[in-house]
Amino acid sequence: MASTVPVPVISSAHLGLSISGGNRHECISSSSLTSMSPSPQHLLTAFGGIIAIPLILSQGLCLQHDGLTQGHLISTIFFVSGVCTLLQVTFGIRLPIVQGGTFAFLAPSMAMLSMPEWTCPAWTQNASLVNTTSPEYIDVWQSRMRELQGSIMVGSLFQVLVGFSGLIGFFMRFIGPLTIAPTISLIGLSLYDSAGMSAGNHWGISTMTTALIILFSQYLRHIPVPFPTYNKTKKLHTSRIYIFQLLPVLLGITLSWLICYIFTISNVLPSDPEKYGYLARTDLKGDVISQAPWFRFPYPGQWGLPTVSLAGLIGILAGVLSSMIESVGDYHACARLSGAPPPPKHAINRGIGIEGIGCLLAGAWGTGNGTTSYSENVGALGITKVGSRMVIVAGGVLMIIMGLFCKIGAIFTTIPTPVIGGMFLVMFGVISAAGVSNLQYADMNSSRNVFIFGFSMFSGLVIPNWIFKNPDAIATGVVELDQLLQVLLTTSMFIGGFFGFFLDNTIPGTLRERGIMDWNKIPLDDSSNTLESSEVYNLPFGISSYLSSFSWVRYVPFLPPNAPSSQDEAMVDSLATKQQPVKPEVIRSVAL
Template sequence: MLSLPAWKCPEWTLNASLANTSSPEFTEEWQKRVRELQGAIMVASCVQMLVGFSGLIGFLMRFIGPLTIAPTISLVALPLFESAGNDAGIHWGISSLTIFLIVLFSQYLKNVAIPVPVYGGEKRCHTSKFYLFQVFPVLLALCISWLICFTLTVTNTFPSVPTAYGYQARTDTKGSVLSQAPWFRFPYPGQWGLPTISLAGVFGIIAGVISSMVESVGDYYACARLVGAPPPPKHAINRGIGIEGLGCLLAGAWGTGNGTTSYSENVGALGITRVGSRMVIVAAGCVLLLMGVFGKIGAAFATIPPPVIGGMFLVMFGVISAVGISNLQYVDMNSSRNLFVFGFSIYCGLAIPNWVNKNAEKLQTGILQLDQVIQVLLTTGMFVGGFLGFLLDNTIPGSPEERGLLAWNQIQEESEETVRASAVYGLPWGLGTAFCSSRCTQVLPFCPKLDRCEQDELCMSQSTVYSNISTSGRHLQRVRECPL
């Protein structure tokens, strides 16, 4: 969108020393771009909701096997080596410290229990074991490295010259963000004005939505593997893509400037922390809501130095890549066919986006909208690799056993209708049994489908009283009554 002549920045805005950023003219210049982006995101999100809630993405899953999923997940993280390395390279000492702490806490100290005082239960006051390093390895490493950077900044150990190596490791380089942020601000839909719509913008964002859906499907499988859950059934994938579209619609209405999708870095965090709980995501969402309303809190996190983030990304991106490759355990890797499909998909997923980014002018067709769609798709490594893996795996002759489809489909079938999968991927608050027991909802592609016996079994499992309160305070007593 920014490459269009209509959205070129005016000359008078290019010089920061001459532009008055608080003037109405300057404000209108950036707000009209945000309004254009809002309209494009809102229209494209409707396409994503249609693909998800109609069950189209679930229908395509029957043609998707390990040789499609493996390059897609791996290429989520592999192309990001440059950005992660650049952030870490700002100060390799700080980034190495962050990496060391994450590895130390998550791998070497994960089984070390910390005694913590607990009040309650039969013993009242007593101590309990809490596996702090296993639960919070990334958070602990980030906070320690952040504190060290703050100390080195206050003592002027880091250079104060902006051009010197290591300057960006200071925590005061973005001090103006913290001082200028308001204490309280409540965002609302249409805060930048009425969204506008253009065909070029809509097609460009739709291309991004297609890439996002491909990435999300890979993220769903990666997340399930990391937390030891059954692979996501089709109705869960349909619902996930549809809800992501709904999130994009809300983000567009609020004018955030971006859509919402599964975040691959957080999937990597699951492999480090070994904490796979939706309540954690709910709690994190509440924290983010508060951070969005209280500006000072959100601005404080902007002071985290890039080397700390870079070190964290080097660990997490490596985990994501390994999770993608682990899907090949279902495939016969002694087959030259499978070696070709996976190797070619991975390599093209790295090479083609790199070439397109450097030679975008050579893909001009004369149709602006088509050029935007082609450029967005071909510069997204996970789309290129996943598409090639999908195409080659479904066209090159090979037996189902050789392609890994027998083991893959068996796992899918076992997870599709089982009570365990229903407990993991069912709708919340008992809707998985009460709402989806209706004949009308059985045809909806985003609802779990259970027969009467499985509903009764799931009902009995949900009506169990969990009265064993963990002495570490991580589990609460819950009584879940069966809605049937």
């Protein structure tokens, strides 16, 4: 086995199943990138993160008691995630990686929505006073959504610029583990209030959900379950699938949901809205499914013309930068697990640029969020051994179809609130820990590094908490500046990331001590295999071959500098028709 060095995988601002970013080592292999093995697991692993984002945003958008609109938001984010997945796999990084919503945008979004001018009116907190069809109520939530849309759309242009201009490589010179660790960790820690509010509606149900997810993901993950399968070679036979390792969150939610249903029909849960445990009932939003149309086509501007503010834009930019750096790590991990050579610079630039376009689409369509690469999907590659590009394409098409059928989104809104809270307890906890895991590259025996990380983390908790309790403390006399400072100083990930970045780049320290040397190392195995690299990363439909005849292509950061000759392409085609065994690679993976 050729020697390798770990690829930096900053994980996850979004979590549904598994996260890359730990120190557990496993040897795995995957199927050929060009194989056609169908597998729905990649889509299922993204469910937890995708449905969680609209449910969290609904609190800031004043939609707690509007299940129908929540269903529309879930359908919209499914639709946009499917479109962005197709764009990324076809024209972006061209690796089998799923695109979906990002938790990195949630912190600045919730900070903006907590500003005095965007605080939800008191009457929207009372279900009996909310008329979801009244023009007044519609304007309340749509005005907030339009403000989010505009900030996301303008902020995404920065990501498009950074990606297609090749600036991401420049940024990576200054951003290391001591910047990323507090940034990612504070994404999870800043959401503790949402988790507590949801779980606190019935701690018994939420604890059961958490316990089931832990049981499936940690204790039963290595236990295979036999399933009947069929293929042309073996006909009908039994396959052993690690279902608990693949779908712990989905299984935990489903089982808890079923138990809540049994408790509802047997009247174990109270029917009085004033009593504890009422929100654990499954019949509270039953009319949402009947009210939701069977088919609805999401379209840009469906909530009105987007607006933008400087405060919201600057906050979103912090999330954009965090999401970009995370995706670079996911690209390298995905390449290793799918048996592809390390992604060249032009592919990484193109991938980041396409993600920026995806965020632009998400903002235009009105998901209230952006898109990013899903590290849950990267972890699923190691479990399913299916690294096929076409599998992800099929998953993207399926997400688009799910987004068109509103009944599906409406079903997800009926999940009892305590069940969602139990899922949040696990998801946000793992996100926080995944951020800390990036410190494995830095020398944590160094008092310098301990100070930088500790100070950044503590500041990211203290400053936003104080500003929330003293909202009138910021009074510069300029309204726009007050709003900007309010959003930035209440965004934990910005505070922690800023201090980590500033201190790490100003306090003297060696590159090895800071973790920059290990952080920027890339596996060299097969990196010189230009034929295989061209097959994987060059643009499809003969675009790369056509453009290679122009001399100016070499100066475009997101285009391959040259394409193989027709004879070389024939050799690549011949190579692609064979199942190439993948060398076992030592990777980092934490299965949730």
